[in-house]
Amino acid sequence: MTDLTKLTLSEARDGLANKDFSATELTKALLKAIEAGNEDLNCYVLPTPDHALAQAKASDKRIKKGDAGELEGLPLGIKDLFCTEGVRTTACSNILDDFKPRYESTVTANLWDAGAVMLGKLNNDEFAMGSSNETSAFGPVVNPWRREGSTDKLVPGGSSGGSSAAVAADLCLAATATDTGGSIRQPAALTGTVGMKPTYGRCSRWGTVAFASSLDQAGPITKTVRDAALMLKVMASHDPKDSTSVDADVPDYEATLKDGVKGLRVGVPKEYRIDGMSKEASALWEQGIAWLKDAGATIHDISLPHTKYALPAYYIIAPAEASSNLARYDGVRYGMRKPGKDLIDTYEETREAGFGAEVKRRVLIGTYVLSAGYYDAYYLKAQKVRTLIKGDFDTAWDKVDVVLTPTTPSPAFAFGEKSGDPLQMYLEDIFTVTVNMAGLPGISVPAGLSGQGTPLGLQLIGKPFDEATLLRAGQTIEDAAGRFSVPKRWWV
Amino acid sequence: MHVDEATVRRIARLARIKITDEEAKDLEGELSSILDWVEQLGEVDTENVEPMTRVVPISLKQRDDVVTDGQKAADVVANAPMSEDDFFVVPKVVE
Numbered sequence: 265m266t267d268l269t270k271l272t273l274s275e276a277r278d279g280l281a282n283k284d285f286s287a288t289e290l291t292k293a294l295l296k297a298i299e300a301g302n303e304d305l306n307c308y309v310l311p312t313p314d315h316a317l318a319q320a321k322a323s324d325k326r327i328k329k330g331d332a333g334e335l336e337g338l339p340l341g342i343k344d345l346f347c348t349e350g351v352r353t354t355a356c357s358n359i360l361d362d363f364k365p366r367y368e369s370t371v372t373a374n375l376w377d378a379g380a381v382m383l384g385k386l387n388n389d390e391f392a393m394g395s396s397n398e399t400s401a402f403g404p405v406v407n408p409w410r411r412e413g414s415t416d417k418l419v420p421g422g423s424s425g426g427s428s429a430a431v432a433a434d435l436c437l438a439a440t441a442t443d444t445g446g447s448i449r450q451p452a453a454l455t456g457t458v459g460m461k462p463t464y465g466r467c468s469r470w471g472t473v474a475f476a477s478s479l480d481q482a483g484p485i486t487k488t489v490r491d492a493a494l495m496l497k498v499m500a501s502h503d504p505k506d507s508t509s510v511d512a513d514v515p516d517y518e519a520t521l522k523d524g525v526k527g528l529r530v531g532v533p534k535e536y537r538i539d540g541m542s543k544e545a546s547a548l549w550e551q552g553i554a555w556l557k558d559a560g561a562t563i564h565d566i567s568l569p570h571t572k573y574a575l576p577a578y579y580i581i582a583p584a585e586a587s588s589n590l591a592r593y594d595g596v597r598y599g600m601r602k603p604g605k606d607l608i609d610t611y612e613e614t615r616e617a618g619f620g621a622e623v624k625r626r627v628l629i630g631t632y633v634l635s636a637g638y639y640d641a642y643y644l645k646a647q648k649v650r651t652l653i654k655g656d657f658d659t660a661w662d663k664v665d666v667v668l669t670p671t672t673p674s675p676a677f678a679f680g681e682k683s684g685d686p687l688q689m690y691l692e693d694i695f696t697v698t699v700n701m702a703g704l705p706g707i708s709v710p711a712g713l714s715g716q717g718t719p720l721g722l723q724l725i726g727k728p729f730d731e732a733t734l735l736r737a738g739q740t741i742e743d744a745a746g747r748f749s750v751p752k753r754w755w756v
Numbered sequence: 757m758h759v760d761e762a763t764v765r766r767i768a769r770l771a772r773i774k775i776t777d778e779e780a781k782d783l784e785g786e787l788s789s790i791l792d793w794v795e796q797l798g799e800v801d802t803e804n805v806e807p808m809t810r811v812v813p814i815s816l817k818q819r820d821d822v823v824t825d826g827q828k829a830a831d832v833v834a835n836a837p838m839s840e841d842d843f844f845v846v847p848k849v850v851e
Contacts, residue, residue, distance in 0.1 A: 366831040465812045478811070507816050576794040587771060594772075596844050601837035607847050608772070616774035624773055628783060629790055631771040632759070642794070647807035649800050654811065686786060687793055703811025728812060 268293040269434040273338055273491035274518075276437055280327060280337050287327065287337025291320035291381055294339045298383060298435050304755035307430040309344055309402045310352055311384035319381040326379060333379030334498055341436035343427050344385040345392055346372045346482075347471040351382075355473040356400040357390045359593045359618025361600040369471025370503045371440060371482045378498045383436050387426030390620045391590065392447055392475045395692035397425025398683045399622040407455060407676050408433040408750045412717035415754075418676040421451030421692075427485045428455040432750055438486040438495050442472060444479045445578055446696030449708035452485050453671035453721030456710040456748035458738065459485045460492045463728045464703035465510035468503030476585035477508075479578075479700040488747065489709060489738040493517035496731060512729055520732050521739045526560030528737060531664030535571035536695060542674040545720055548712045549670050552722040555744035556668065556737065564664050568656040573649050574698040579690060580633050580646035581701075586623075587630025593618060625686065654702040661727055666737050669695050671708040671721035695723060705731045709738045711745045719748050757791040759784060 268290050271279065279285055295313045302308050316339060323337035347353045347365035354360040368376070376382070389399040396419035397405040407420040408429055420429035424441035428451035431439050441448040443461035452459025460483045467482040474480060484495035497518070502511040532553060537546075553563055595601035595614030602617045604610040619627065633642035660667065672692060682689045699706040705728070708721040722741055726734040759767075764783045768775045775783065829842040838845040 363835050366828075366834055463812070465814070504817070504819060508810075508812070508814075510812060510814060511817075570800065573797055573800055576797055579790060580794055580797075591772075595837060596846055597832075598835035599837070603847070605847075607849050610847055611772040612774040615772055619773065624775075624779075625783065625786060625790075627771050627773065628764070628767050629787060632763075632767050632787065632791075635767065635770060644807050645797050645802060646794075647809075648802035648805040649797055650808040651805050652800065652802070654808065687789060 269297045271437065272487045273437045273494055274488070276338055277335070277494070287320040287323035287381065288317065290337060291316050291339050294383055294436060301433055301435055301755040305406050305408060305429055305433055305435070306403055307387055307405055307426045307433065307435050308341065308384040309354065309356060309387045309426070312351060312382055315351065316381050316383050323379050323381060333377065335375060335494065336379030337381060338437055339381040339383045340375065341383050341386045341427060341430045341439040342372060343388050343424055343440050343442060345388060345442050345473045346440055347473070348372055348382065348385065351385065353385065353473070354401070355391045356388050356402055357618065357620065357623065358401045359599050359615070363598050365471070367471060370468035370501065370505065371472065371499050374498050374501055375440070386430055386439060389423035389425065390623050391473065391586070392423035392442055392444055393586070393622050393626055394422040395446065395450055395689050396683060397422040398679065399620055401620060404679060405429045408755065409455060409676060409718050410754065417679050418718065419454070419679060421454035421676065423447040424451045424485060428452055428457050428459070431455070431457045431485050431487060433755065438484055438491050440482060440499070441485045442480060442482050443700065444475050444582060445700050446693035448483045448485060449671050449696045449706055449721070449723055450692055452708040453710070454676040454719065456719035456750070457485050457487060458489050458492045458710065459483070459708045460496060460731070461699065461706045462496060462500060462731055463705045465508050466500045466705070466729065466731070468501060468506040468509045470503055470505040474589040476582040477589060478585060479582060489735055489742045490518060490521060492707065493521060493735050510729070515732050517732050517735050521736050523736050524559055525556055525737050525740045528556070528561040528666065528733070529564055529664040530556050530561045531564050531566035531660055531667040533566050533568045533571065533667060533669065535568050536669045538673065538694070540673055541670065542714070544675070544714045545670040545673055548720050548722065549668070552668055552711055552741060555741055559740045559744070566660045566664060566667070568660060568698070570649065570652045570656050571698055574653050574701050575690060575694055577646040577649040577653070578697045578701060579629070580642050581650065583626040583630035584634050584643050585630070587627045587634065590623070590627055650701050653698055657702045657704060665727070665733060667725040669723045669725070671695060671723040675714040675716070675718040675720050699725050704728060705734055707734045707738045709741045710748045711741055713748065757788065757795060759787045759791060
C-alpha cells in the first residue's frame with residue numbers, strides 16, 4: 265500500500281472519493297507518523313488522536329452516504345492560535361495555561377463543517393511573535409530539512425513553525441496558520457511548503473488569539489498550490505462576528521488554477537534588491553521572472569519607494585496593537601494566576617511569570633509608543649507611513665497585476681543564530697511585512713534549493729481580494745520549479 | 757532615542773509587568789536599540805498624509821439591536837483561575 269502520509273490534500277481527497285482508502289485509515293497513518301516524529305520535531309504541542317479518530321469515523325459514514333463535504337475526511341494540523349472548543353488552546357504561552365475555549369474559531373468551524381479532521385494543535389512562536397519558533401513556551405520546532413552533510417538543527421521559520429514543519433514532514437496533509445508580518449510565508453519558504461496569506465478581511469479573525477488586529481490574517485500552509493486553493497476556499501467566509509471580515513464572494517480557486525499566466529503583468533520592484541540578500545535568493549528571483557515570462561507573462565520594472573520603511577513602521581504598529589490586545593491576560597478571567605499582595609501586584613506577578621521575553625519586549629515597546637507624549641511621534645507617524653506604503657502598491661496596480669519578490673533574503677538558519685539580537689530576527693520579515701501593512705494577499709511558493717540543499721521561496725503579491733490570480737501564478741511557478749520534498753526522514 | 761532604566765520601570769509599571777533589576781538593565785539596551793532603529797521614519801515626509809485607519813475601504817456594518825448572547829455565565833467563568841457563584845474572584849480591592 266502507498267504511504268498515505270505522502271499524499272497531497274487534493275490527492276487524498278481524490279483517493280477518498282475513489283474509495284481507495286477510508287478517512288479512518290488515512291487518519292491512523294498520520295497519527296502514527298506524529299507518534300513517530302513529534303518527539304524529534306516538536307511540531308504538535310497537543311496531538312488529539314481520539315478527537316481525530318471520532319471525526320474520521322463520522323467522515324467515513326458521510327462518505328458512505330454520499331454526503332461528503334469539500335474537505336471530508338482530510339486530516340489537518342491546527343495552529344495553537346485558533347480557539348478549538350473544549351481543546352486546550354495556548355498561543356504557546358504559559359499565561360494561557362490550560363485554557364479550554366468554550367467556542368470554536370470561525371476559520372476552524374468552517375473546516376469542520378466541510379468535514380475536515382483535526383490531528384492536533386501545532387506549535388508556534390509565543391502569541392505569534394517571532395520568526396523562528398524559538399519563542400514558544402513549548403520549546404522550538406525543528407525543521408525537517410537539514411543542510412547537506414550536516415545534522416545541525418535548523419529553524420522552521422515562524423511564527424507558524426509548527427504548521428510549516430508538520431506539512432513538510434508529512435505529519436498532516438495541510439495546516440492552518442496566521443500571518444501578521446510574514447508568519448505564514450516565511451516559514452513556508454524555509455520548509456519547501458506553500459504559504460498563503462489572504463487579503464485582510466478574507467478570513468474571519470473571530471476566535472483567533474489576537475496579536476495585532478489590523479494586520480493579523482489566517483491562511484493555509486500546504487504541500488502544493490492546489491492544496492492552498494482548496495483550503496482557502498473553505499477557510500474564507502464573511503463573518504458577522506468579525507466586523508473587519510469582508511462580505512465578498514469566495515471564488516472556486518481550484519477551477520482557475522489551470523488558466524495560466526498568459527498576458528499577466530508581473531511587477532519586479534527595484535527596492536527589493538537589498539544588500540544582504542543571498543546570491544541564491546537573487547538568482548532564484550531571476551529564475552522566477554524567466555519562468556513567468558516563458559509562460560506568457562510580461563515583466564515590468566516597478567518602484568515601491570517606501571519599502572524600506574515598512575519594517576520599522578511595523579515594529580511600532582504591531583507592538584502597539586499587541587500591548588493593547590494582551591492587556592486581557594490579567595490572571596482574572598482565564599489562564600494562570602500568580603497571586604500577589606493586592607490586585608495590581610497580582611496582575612504584575614502573573615504577567616511577569618506568564619509572558620516570555622519577546623512578548624514582554626513587544627508589550628513594553630507598544631506601551632512606550634502609545635504612552636502620553638509619544639503617540640504622535642511614533643504611532644501616528646507609523647500609520648501615516650503605512651498610508652504611503654499602501655499608496656505605492658495602489659500606483660503599481662495601474663501597471664501590473666501581481667508583484668514577484670523573494671520571500672526571504674536567505675534560507676533556514678540554525679537555532680540560536682538570530683535569537684540573541686531582536687533586530688536581526690526582525691529583518692527576516694523584510695520582504696513579507698509590506699504585504700500586511702497594505703492588507704494585500706501574498707503567497708510563498710517553493711522555487712529552489714540553496715547551495716546547502718535547503719529550500720527557498722518566491723513571493724507573489726496581489727491586488728486586494730485577487731487571490732485567484734496569485735494562485736494561478738503560483739501554480740505556474742510550481743509547474744516550472746517542481747515540488748521539493750525532504751530528502752530523508754531522519755526523525756523516524 | 758535612549759530609554760533609561762527609570763523609563764523602562766515606568767513603562768513596565770504601565771504594562772503591569774513586574775521586571776527584575778537584571779531584566780530592566782537588558783531591556784534598557786534592547787528597547788533603546790529598537791527605538792533608535794525606528795527613528796528612520798523621521799526621514800519620511802508625512803506632511804498632509806492621512807494616517808491609515810483601515811486597509812480595506814469598507815464601512816462598519818450595523819447589526820440588529822437585539823440580544824445575541826447571554827445566559828452563558830458558566831461558560832464565561834469556566835476558565836477563570838478563581839470564581840464563585842459565577843463571579844470572578846480577585847484580591848480585596850476596597851477596604
